[in-house]
Amino acid sequence: MKPQVKKIILAPMEGVADELMRHLLTSLNNYDFCVTEFVRVVDSLLPKHVFRKICPELDYGCMTQSGTPLRMQLLGQEPDWMAENAVRALAMGSHGIDVNFGCPAKAVNKSKGGAVLLNEPEKIHQIMAKMRSAIGVDATLSAKIRLGFTDASKLDEIVSAVQSAHVNQLTIHARTKQDGYRPPAYWHFIAEVRKKYDIEIFANGEIWNKNDAENCISQSQTPNLMLGRGALALPNLANVIKFDETPMPWSELIGILKRYSELELQGDKSFYFSSRLKQWLRYLRLQYPQAESLFNAIKLLKNKDEILHQIDIVAST
């Protein structure tokens, strides 16, 4: 029998999976929920506008327009400030709180906020336990980790540290910080902790099509997936995996790209130069050769009408 998927979540992707992208992808797919880009917590209780900037949907019940719930993600290393900010995000409407222990960015790790904490499972426990005690037993608390910093030797300890802080869900990006984003993802490591710990686990990393999803589920022994770059490269990937939908043809995608760029360029924010569209096309060209031509056609353009005109030209060819 083929491996069956249960839940699929949209990965947090700083600078890419913003409100507009979340709106678009959740209108095309049946995601169980999305995690926002991270809010960086250092040594203060952040003002509400910081949370709203990352997650404007807070003003609408913290749901995308198509009704998919959003969970805010925090990144930081000070348990007390992480706890206070978690309480604030929940009070503002976030559907649970996610904590990022996988960020490989140098600046973040220098201040001990991201993947470097994977070397210190006890610290991870302190952060999560403090957050749990501040938000109470009923709120959903989740974490996102990599297999480890340089290797997977501490994975068991990390998952134990997370579980003993009464965390509900854990996403494991099946690579170390050292691996960066280099393929492959080592899904089989997830199976080792999945059997041992009673926590809902989501497998993440290198899922680009249905076949990858099935391999990931059977190797990780978890039916729950988080989709990152694959969800950008094939906009209906979650439904391809969940409901055997046909991968979206270019003829349909081009209309969506037009609508996306119109929304992005709304209000004539010319300083964007359609940067988000260009960013998205970098991922789309992994699945669609036509996206490469469109990317090349618009990459130097800075004028809204010229960009839309180029999209029309590509659409008509």
Ligand SMILES: Cc1cc2nc3c(=O)[nH]c(=O)nc-3n(C[C@H](O)[C@H](O)[C@H](O)COP(=O)(O)O)c2cc1C
């Ligand atoms: C552009 C970009 C931004 C990311 N930003 C975040 C982030 O804010 N928080 C986080 O936990 N992970 C972040 N990630 C990691 C992804 O959530 C995911 O774990 C990673 O891309 C692996 O999954 P994939 O192979 O399906 O892309 C980011 C990844 C990318 C490519």
